Amino acid sequence: MSVFTNEEKVQILSDVVEIESVNDHEKDVAEYLQKLFNKHDIQSEIISVNDSDSRANLVAEIGSGSPVLGVSGHMDVVTTGDLDSWNYEPFKLTEDDEGRLHGRGAADMKSGTVALALALIEIKEAGTLKQGTIRFMATAGEEITSAGAKDLYEKGYMDDVDALLIAEPSQDGLVYTHKGTMDIRVTSKGKSAHSSMPELGFNAINPLADFIHYLNKAYSEVDVKSDVLGTPTMNGTVINGGDQVNSIPDRAEALFNMRTIPEYDNKRFESLFNDVKDQVEETKGVDLTVEPYVNRDPISTTGDSDFIKMTQSLAESHFNRSFDLTSTTATTDASFLMKDKDEQFGFIMFGPGESGQAHQVDEYVSKDVYTQFVDFYTQLFSKYLNQ
Ligand SMILES: [Zn+2]
Missing domain, CATH: 3.40.630.10 (Zn peptidases)
Incomplete structure (x- = not known):
């Protein structure tokens, strides 16, 4: 019963x-x-x-x-x-x-x-x-x-x-x-100034643009596949920066969503992002942060x-x-x-x-x-x- x-x-x-x-x-x-x-x-x-x-x-x-x-x-x-x-x-x-x-x-x-x-x-x-x-x-x-x-x-x-x-x-x-899934926030810090005197500030958008460019380039060389789960995916899905057209932006950020597989897992994505960050930070004044804020294996x-x-x-x-x-x-x-x-x-x-x-x-x-x-x-x- x-x-x-x-x-x-x-x-x-x-x-x-x-x-x-x-x-x-x-x-x-x-x-x-x-x-x-x-x-x-x-x-x-x-x-x-x-x-x-x-x-x-x-x-x-x-x-x-x-x-x-x-x-x-x-x-x-x-x-x-x-x-x-x-x-x-x-x-x-x-x-x-x-x-x-x-x-x-x-x-x-x-x-x-x-x-x-x-x-x-x-x-x-x-x-x-x-x-x-x-x-x-x-x-x-x-x-x-x-x-x-x-x-x-x-x-x-x-x-x-x-x-x-x-x-x-x-x-x-x-x-x-x-x-698995993973969301990463990449933040670029700069210094605001009037756009007529950009030398007094530091434009936060440019390093972020470089970051996205290098990241996509590096990821395009990744060639891994799981027999069962297929390939991992990575997409930049949100971008923000600046608030006024005649001001040098002091902050810019981009959000990325990844779908991970055991052969290319969350840790691997995090180190890819950090490698690209190091590469972009070779330029003087660049200040980037890579922050995984959703991380599920x-x-x-x-x-x-x-x-x-x-x-x-x-x-x-x-x-x-x-x-x-x-x-x-x-x-x-x-x-x-x-x-x-x-x-x-x-x-x-x-x-x-x-x-x-x-x-x-x-x-x-x-x-x-x-x-x-x-x-x-x-x-x-x-x-x-x-x-
Ligand atoms: Zn559910």
């Missing part, structure tokens, strides 16, 4: 979608889930992130001892974007004629996070876990910097974890590897762990279709949670929702797929730990 009917599963997801945790207020989601866990005697802990009053992670556990299976999802969602282009209210879960549930976070990834929580309760109430621990980790801030996951990693919550499942939307494939695992094999075969029988092992260009909390894990580690990203639905207007998850995932997780987690 299940604890939750499908209607109750949808109602709980609906409650969580109504909490507007747009890059903040994850604590409200954590408190909602904690109340739910309390009803079923599951211990949990709300852990504030960066001393915030409104941002927090939630960790809950059932079972005891090893092995430890980590299951994780984030509680934040991205902004709605242009509200006029939505056909549904973003923060009210609405079912359409085809059984699709629409709302911000329906796919990315409140359905996944809630499905994990409900599976934990189902397993606890059924008493099916014979050994080991399931550690549920719901995070804050995934969509921007993974601040919540970084905090859990630093506090040691991953130290004893033997396998990790992240329930990001990926209902059509089992993801075992993904790209790529994830590389071999994809043939026991956990992945078991997930694949159970998914194929449960959903009655075949599933490929695959990769994604997106980045997840695994960038921090997996920091100390090696290639053999059993990592899998598999959750309700099509990956293409993330961040979309009228975002949705299929009601059937969502409810089936609760049952799937319930079976998988105890099967993996009981073996």
